[in-house]
């Protein structure tokens with residue numbers, strides 16, 4: 001009986017594996033057509049200076065509106081886009097969309113408005129991307145590079161070939177933000193080697209933040225270190241006023257999270273900007 005069960009389980013397993021593989025193939029095919037079919041859009045989440053209440057930064061977060069599946073999370077399709085190389089095209093689309101939007105918000109909201117975009121290693125390795133296409137696009141929009149910041153993760157800094165690429169990007173005036181800081185493998189020596197502009201404290205340090213907790217100590221250490229090295233600090237995943245208060249007291253420069261706002265469409269963000277002029281801390 002045990003043998004029978006085992007065999008059945010095996011059949012069941014392969015069947016579901018086959019289904020998963022089939023679903024994956026379909027997703028890849030759909031992803032190939034998604035750009036042409038205009039199924040992507042960017043949401044924007046404010047990055048707030050809590051002392052002044054100023055909002056002159058936002059992070060762009062991609063969404064895929066799939067005709068049958070509904071909204072697909074970037075956590076589900078970005079890895080596939082990376083494996084298939086589609087991320088290069090998608091990443092360039094994200095760059096162009098963000099640049100267009102940054103131009104609008106610089107004109108009608110704040111002259112130093114900046115949109116940060118998430119980038120994948122593969123995308124930054126692609127020849128000519130940054131120097132060529134991005135440069136041309138910024139020129140065409142008459143937009144300074146500082147209107148854009150790229151978010152990279154620690155792992156990228158460990159790759160030797162990335163050093164020259166980073167310099168190319170920075171020569172365009174584009175700023176660099178180290179995303180999900182504290183969760184990767186990289187050592188602090190990379191902060192010395194590269195000229196990074198922002199350090200984003202990962203939301204896992206913020207989630208259970210309480211006075212005197214180890215997360216509090218770690219946040220404080222990260223902020224002090226970043227400031228000594230000349231970086232500004234953004235804390236992500238702020239959901240409560242207590243978290244915000246603690247981080248501000250610890251010297252954090254910017255906050256991002258549901259406490260301020262969820263990622264929003266461009267129209268929703270416009271409304272949010274109209275309301276957000278008062279200081280959040282008193």
Ligand code: C2E
Pocket residue numbers: 045060061062073074075078094117118119120151179180203236237238239256257258259263
């Ligand atoms: P990330 O860059 O670390 O982005 C922050 C994620 O945290 C976003 O998830 C955001 O919606 C979420 N978040 C914001 N505030 C809060 C909060 O207060 N609490 C909690 N629990 N979460 C919060 P999202 O939009 O699902 O994006 C997930 C990841 O997908 C991003 O993580 C980023 O790594 C990647 N991603 C998003 N857009 C792009 C893109 O255009 N290109 C690439 N290559 N990756 C992207």
Ligand code: MG
Pocket residue numbers: 059118151179
């Ligand atoms: Mg990010």
Ligand code: MG
Pocket residue numbers: 118153179180
């Ligand atoms: Mg990330």
Ligand code: MG
Pocket residue numbers: 179180200202203236
């Ligand atoms: Mg992050």
